[in-house]
Amino acid sequence: MKLANRYSKGVTLHSKSEGDLRYSLRRKVINLIYETNRRLQALGMARLPRIEVRVLKEADYAGMAYRGTNIIHITECAINYQTAKQRLVIWHEIVHGLGWGHVEGCKLMDANPWRLWSNGVEESEVWETFLKYVTEYQQKN
Numbered sequence: 847m848k849l850a851n852r853y854s855k856g857v858t859l860h861s862k863s864e865g866d867l868r869y870s871l872r873r874k875v876i877n878l879i880y881e882t883n884r885r886l887q888a889l890g891m892a893r894l895p896r897i898e899v900r901v902l903k904e905a906d907y908a909g910m911a912y913r914g915t916n917i918i919h920i921t922e923c924a925i926n927y928q929t930a931k932q933r934l935v936i937w938h939e940i941v942h943g944l945g946w947g948h949v950e951g952c953k954l955m956d957a958n959p960w961r962l963w964s965n966g967v968e969e970s971e972v973w974e975t976f977l978k979y980v981t982e983y984q985q986k987n
């Protein structure tokens with residue numbers, strides 16, 4: 847099977863022949879971005895800039911993004927996480943896409959946020975933290 851794209855370090859994107867699976871996984875991420883935009887607008891905030899979503903088939907991390915490019919990569923595994931964890935990964939990558947690096951001790955933007963969530967990820971807390979970054983981004987842009 848020919849892969850459409852190959853990344854370094856053994857990371858692969860879904861191939862075109864796996865289009866349906868890739869589409870449905872990508873759709874889950876895009877739906878969360880739409881929902882995020884609705885929630886931002888309900889708060890009187892602007893929508894996110896356009897985010898390009900790429901699905902990774904396998905990687906030794908849950909997601910990655912090029913800082914400040916609004917391009918995010920989410921692994922198939924992370925897309926299938928339970929809701930709060932899935933959102934943490936996607937919002938974490940979006941904040942990278944908006945231009946932030948890692949922030950030690952931040953429950954969203956720590957390099958390894960899992961270590962800060964010993965009692966389970968709280969979606970409301972992840973959302974509140976995400977909002978702080980988006981608010982700051984929107985004030986600067």
Ligand SMILES: [Zn+2]
Nearest residue numbers: 938942948957
């Ligand atoms: Zn990160």
